[in-house]
Each structure stands twice: as structure tokens, then as C-alpha cells.
Amino acid sequence: MSNALVYCSFDQGRDGVPAGAEEVLTLARKLAAARGVDLDWLVLGAKPAQVDAIAAKHGVAHVDHVDDAKLSGSQPDALVAAVQGYCAEHQPGFVLMTQTFDARLVAPRCAARLGAGVVMNAVDIEGKDSGVQVTATAYGGDTRVEYVVDGAAVIGVVADPLLPEAASEPSSTESRSISVDLSGTSERIRTVQEASIEGPRLEEAQVIVAGGRGLQESENFKMVEDLAEALGGMAGASRPIVDDGWTDSSHQVGLTGKITRPVLYLAAGISGASQHMVGCAAAKTLVAINTDADAAIFKYAQYGIVGDCLEVLPALTKAVKGG
Numbered sequence: 001m002s003n004a005l006v007y008c009s010f011d012q013g014r015d016g017v018p019a020g021a022e023e024v025l026t027l028a029r030k031l032a033a034a035r036g037v038d039l040d041w042l043v044l045g046a047k048p049a050q051v052d053a054i055a056a057k058h059g060v061a062h063v064d065h066v067d068d069a070k071l072s073g074s075q076p077d078a079l080v081a082a083v084q085g086y087c088a089e090h091q092p093g094f095v096l097m098t099q100t101f102d103a104r105l106v107a108p109r110c111a112a113r114l115g116a117g118v119v120m121n122a123v124d125i126e127g128k129d130s131g132v133q134v135t136a137t138a139y140g141g142d143t144r145v146e147y148v149v150d151g152a153a154v155i156g157v158v159a160d161p162l163l164p165e166a167a168s169e170p171s172s173t174e175s176r177s178i179s180v181d182l183s184g185t186s187e188r189i190r191t192v193q194e195a196s197i198e199g200p201r202l203e204e205a206q207v208i209v210a211g212g213r214g215l216q217e218s219e220n221f222k223m224v225e226d227l228a229e230a231l232g233g234m235a236g237a238s239r240p241i242v243d244d245g246w247t248d249s250s251h252q253v254g255l256t257g258k259i260t261r262p263v264l265y266l267a268a269g270i271s272g273a274s275q276h277m278v279g280c281a282a283a284k285t286l287v288a289i290n291t292d293a294d295a296a297i298f299k300y301a302q303y304g305i306v307g308d309c310l311e312v313l314p315a316l317t318k319a320v321k322g323g
């Protein structure tokens with residue numbers, strides 16, 4: 001398998017393009033150039049309007065679109081069959097996916113069907129002989145591990161904030177409609193219950209005010225919500241306070257929560273554990289409020305307030321409201 005390198009995306013949430021797709025495309029483009037192969041983008045299911053523009057910006061040679069009713073929504077069996085059918089025809093050497101929740105189900109199964117290696121949690125990829133060297137996060141994001149995969153590989157890429165979003169040489173991208181026979185595919189995995197998300201999504205928020213255990217008790221999460229509202233943003237949370245039910249899991253930021261990339265991320269009473277920072281380190285500006293001047297979060301923050309968030313949050317809300 002050596003014709004091209006494929007970035008594969010499928011219907012994810014409201015706009016269909018996974019957050020961080022551009023960072024993964026940047027990585028994919030670098031690898032494709034090193035291997036001297038085309039970078040193609042396989043879109044499974046409805047094709048979001050912005051795909052063609054993003055593809056051209058990142059030097060994608062072909063946008064290959066497979067549309068089939070079976071590819072609407074979260075249907076892993078159909079997605080796996082579509083990737084398998086496409087790869088049988090087009091023989092890409094490497095398939096990269098943004099590591100969304102669905103990709104975690106789909107990528108390893110695709111690799112097994114293609115007889116390819118698989119690495120998840122990738123944050124960097126280099127060409128290596130006939131295969132690739134992949135840097136991946138390990139132990140919940142605390143450390144890095146290097147893998148060398150000989151031959152073809154399916155790689156789940158964490159749209160890590162550390163990945164650059166640099167545009168490649170723009171190209172004229174050809175769009176192709178690809179048909180894959182999914183008539184024999186039926187779903188064996190069913191989603192029984194899914195959190196219904198109404199209104200804006202945390203991943204798309206420009207301003208996030210997030211609270212952690214430093215808020216002391218659940219009632220104080222309201223201070224986070226109040227400042228978020230005053231700033232026209234959304235409320236985020238660290239995992240422990242979600243686990244304790246102070247707010248619901250749609251607000252959780254981090255490795256096992258949402259990967260956000262706001263213009264402003266204000267973290268109140270959050271220590272800065274690596275698993276949390278994965279979800280917010282891509283913020284353009286990070287502000288931290290913490291009583292502990294040595295808290296890890298201050299290593300990431302551009303602005304820090306050493307102080308009690310129970311005093312600082314209401315004061316900021318008042319100031320924002322012009323009070």
C-alpha cells in the first residue's frame with residue numbers, strides 16, 4: 001500500500017469537521033510530502049461545506065466523498081466497512097483519523113481488516129524506512145512513547161494543542177464521489193443513550209470560564225457560570241467536579257472530556273494536571289486563578305492571579321458587567 005496518505009473524517013457533531021482537523025492535516029501533509037505521495041481526504045457521510053476550502057489550504061490532492069444513508073450518525077460497522085472498501089480500491093499506505101470518540105471505535109477495527117498496524121493517541125508522526133515513527137501520549141497524557149510501525153498503519157491522532165495549525169502549500173483539490181458497497185453491512189453496536197447537547201458546544205466556544213475543585217463546593221460553580229455568561233462564553237469544569245456531580249459531563253475539559261481551543265480560557269481553582277491541560281492548552285490566552293503560587297497551571301498560563309477564586313470570580317463578573 002503506497003499510493004497516498006488518507007485523512008479520514010466522518011460526521012462529528014454539528015459541523016461535521018472534527019475540531020483539530022487542520023492540525024492533523026498539517027501532520028498528514030508533512031508525512032505525505034516526506035513519502036512523496038498525495039494527501040487525500042476521505043469524507044464519510046454528509047460532506048460539510050467547509051471541507052473543500054480546508055482541503056485546498058492544506059495541499060490535499062483529492063477530497064473523496066462516500067455518501068450513503070448508512071454513514072449518517074454514529075454507525076461504526078458502516079464506517080469500518082466504508083474505510084475497508086475504500087482502502088481496498090485506493091491502497092493508501094497510511095490512514096490518519098482525528099481521535100474523536102467514534103474514531104476510537106473505528107480505527108483499530110479498520111487496521112485489523114486492512115492487516116495494518118495501529119497506533120492511537122498519536123501527537124507526532126515521521127516517515128521511517130517503509131513505515132512510520134509515531135510519538136503517542138501514554139499513561140493518561142503524563143508521558144510520551146515512540147512506536148515504529150513497519151508498513152501500513154492506521155493512526156488515531158489526538159488533535160494535541162502542541163500540533164501546529166500551519167497551512168501547507170495551497171493546492172487545487174479535486175473532489176471525487178466514491179461509491180463503496182455497504183449493502184451487506186448491519187450495525188452490531190448500538191448507542192443506547194447519548195447526552196443531548198443543545199445550544200453551543202464547548203469545543204467551539206471562544207471564551208471558556210472553567211472551575212475545579214478549588215471552588216470548594218458545588219454551589220460555587222454558579223460563580224463560574226456567572227462570569228462565563230457575563231463574558232458571552234461557556235462554563236467548563238475539571239473532571240473531579242463533574243464526577244462529583246457539580247455539573248454535567250458536557251462541561252468536562254480534558255483528556256476524557258472536551259478538547260477546546262478558545263480565544264480565552266480562564267481556569268479557576270484548577271491545579272493544571274496534564275489530563276486537564278490536554279483539553280485547554282490550545283487556548284490563545286490562558287488565565288489561571290489559584291491560591292497556590294506553585295500550582296502547575298501557572299506554567300501554562302499567560303496571566304496568573306494568586307488568590308481565592310471565590311473572591312476573584314465575583315469581582316471579575318462585577319467588573320465585566322461594569323459594576
Ligand SMILES: Cc1cc2nc3c(=O)[nH]c(=O)nc-3n(C[C@H](O)[C@H](O)[C@H](O)COP(=O)(O)OP(=O)(O)OC[C@H]3O[C@@H](n4cnc5c(N)ncnc54)[C@H](O)[C@@H]3O)c2cc1C
Pocket residue numbers: 139140211212213214215216237238239240241252253254255256257258268269270271272273274275276279289290291292295307308309310
Ligand atoms: C486517565 C485519566 C484521565 C483524566 N481525564 C481528565 C480530564 O479529562 N479532565 C480533567 O480535568 N481531569 C482529568 N483527570 C484527572 C486529573 O488527573 C486531575 O486529577 C484533575 O484535573 C484535577 O482537578 P482539579 O484541578 O479541579 O483538582 P485539584 O487537583 O484538587 O486542584 C484544585 C486546585 O485548586 C486550588 N485551590 C484550592 N482552593 C482554592 C481557592 N479557594 N481559590 C483558588 N484556587 C484554589 C488548589 O491550589 C489546587 O491547585 C484524568 C485522570 C486520569 C488518570
